Amino acid sequence: MFRYFTSGESHGPSLTGIVEGAPAGLEITEDEIEQHLVRRQKGYGRGGRMAFEKDRATFQSGVRFGKTTGAPIALTMPNRAYEKDKSNWPVVMAKEGPRGDVEKITLPRPGHADLVGTQKYNFDDIRPVIERSSARETAMRVACCSVARKFLRELGIRIGGHVIRIGSVGYNSWEDVRKIADPYLDKDAEEIYHAADESDVRCLDADLSAKMREEIKLRRKEGTSLGGIYEILVTGLPAGLGSYVHWDRKIDGQIAQAIVSTQAMKGVEIGLGFEAGHRQGHDVHDEIYYDNRFKRRTNRAGGVEGGMTTGMPMIVRGVMKPIPTMIKPLKTADLETKKVEDTRYERSDVCALPRAVVVAESVIAPVLANAILERFGGDSMDIIRKRFSEETGYDLK
Numbered sequence: 272m273f274r275y276f277t278s279g280e281s282h283g284p285s286l287t288g289i290v291e292g293a294p295a296g297l298e299i300t301e302d303e304i305e306q307h308l309v310r311r312q313k314g315y316g317r318g319g320r321m322a323f324e325k326d327r328a329t330f331q332s333g334v335r336f337g338k339t340t341g342a343p344i345a346l347t348m349p350n351r352a353y354e355k356d357k358s359n360w361p362v363v364m365a366k367e368g369p370r371g372d373v374e375k376i377t378l379p380r381p382g383h384a385d386l387v388g389t390q391k392y393n394f395d396d397i398r399p400v401i402e403r404s405s406a407r408e409t410a411m412r413v414a415c416c417s418v419a420r421k422f423l424r425e426l427g428i429r430i431g432g433h434v435i436r437i438g439s440v441g442y443n444s445w446e447d448v449r450k451i452a453d454p455y456l457d458k459d460a461e462e463i464y465h466a467a468d469e470s471d472v473r474c475l476d477a478d479l480s481a482k483m484r485e486e487i488k489l490r491r492k493e494g495t496s497l498g499g500i501y502e503i504l505v506t507g508l509p510a511g512l513g514s515y516v517h518w519d520r521k522i523d524g525q526i527a528q529a530i531v532s533t534q535a536m537k538g539v540e541i542g543l544g545f546e547a548g549h550r551q552g553h554d555v556h557d558e559i560y561y562d563n564r565f566k567r568r569t570n571r572a573g574g575v576e577g578g579m580t581t582g583m584p585m586i587v588r589g590v591m592k593p594i595p596t597m598i599k600p601l602k603t604a605d606l607e608t609k610k611v612e613d614t615r616y617e618r619s620d621v622c623a624l625p626r627a628v629v630v631a632e633s634v635i636a637p638v639l640a641n642a643i644l645e646r647f648g649g650d651s652m653d654i655i656r657k658r659f660s661e662e663t664g665y666d667l668k
């Protein structure tokens with residue numbers, strides 16, 4: 272089974288990840304991981320804080336001479352903020368006591384884990400909740416998932432995402448998105464991310480990109496924040512990953528969990544998703560025909576039927592809520608005094624959606640890698656490649 276764990280705090284010395292279940296013989300380098308980490312850091316709508324933090328994860332185990340050994344892969348990534356502000360964070364995040372005069376944080380931020388986190392873990396200081404619930408953790412998710420992504424890539428399975436809506440600006444319909452995104456799939460889904468990365472809002476349409484930037488600029492001025500919707504596509508998937516026989520084996524359910532467990536993600540659509548609820552059946556289902564093999568003229572199911580991949584490109588959408596930290600304050604009640612006050616502003620993104628696309632591309636990779644291992648399993652890349660190409664008939668050059 273392909274799985275991963277992350278640990279680490281936003282302002283602690285480093286983030287750590289362990290990837291377990293990667294087969295032996297997978298070629299992987301720290302540079303390949305960094306490429307997605309850098310993508311995660313870029314995007315219009317950023318606050319200043321992370322500008323100096325260039326992330327790089329280093330292997331501590333499980334990789335030898337550029338290939339995985341089959342052993343757990345440990346990754347670490349330093350937090351540059353900790354390094355930069357030596358007089359502050361090592362004191363605030365000290366491993367040993369006494370606490371001294373380190374200030375308690377007692378104003379919970381609405382929209383964050385702050386209030387319920389303190390109630391659940393019985394803290395009188397919000398700091399430990401802030402540190403672990405922060406989306407800084409997604410940097411290590413991206414690093415760990417990049418291993419799964421490379422594994423899929425070796426089997427010709429490619430992932431790419433793009434932004435389809437920021438606040439009130441977005442495409443008008445499913446068909447409009449298909450018109451702009453699907454031509455890229457003639458090659459593979461990575462073409463989508465390469466094209467989307469040309470835009471700092473990661474939108475494939477130049478006019479919409481400009482409008483999205485204006486929308487972000489306007490909302491920044493107003494002191495508020497924005498969320499939006501992205502779409503992730505996957506090409507090269509064989510039919511029959513996942514299963515219809517049991518709820519936790521359905522690939523769409525597993526994908527949904529991977530997306531919604533990411534900070535600020537509030538919903539997932541597979542294919543037409545919610546739009547299917549507005550349409551009649553004939554405008555939703557993909558008719559089947561035969562031309563040397565079974566085919567579909569449309570892919571409104573987004574490549575999944577009955578909890579299994581159909582062999583058509585997978586289309587997954589996710590919605591991100593607006594960032595909860597905003598210049599214009601919200602009201603909140605102090606944990607100690609119970610007095611209602613304004614939230615304090617710390618430098619924060621206005622809209623993290625362009626960056627979140629990279630996280631979403633990443634988190635679905637282990638789900639798909641796991642499904643591949645379940646179906647074509649083996650302990651080494653050679654065996655998996657052989658089984659995969661024999662059974663699917665796909666040519667893996």
Ligand SMILES: Cc1cc2nc3c(=O)[nH]c(=O)nc-3n(C[C@H](O)[C@H](O)[C@H](O)COP(=O)(O)O)c2cc1C
Nearest residue numbers: 382383384404406534535594595596619620623627
């Ligand atoms: C890539 C990314 C960047 C984020 N950046 C911020 C940020 O700068 N400020 C902030 O308040 N929330 C940010 N968030 C959102 C919060 O982490 C998230 O809303 C919070 O942890 C509460 O979790 P929930 O929204 O899943 O309930 C970001 C999320 C992601 C995925």
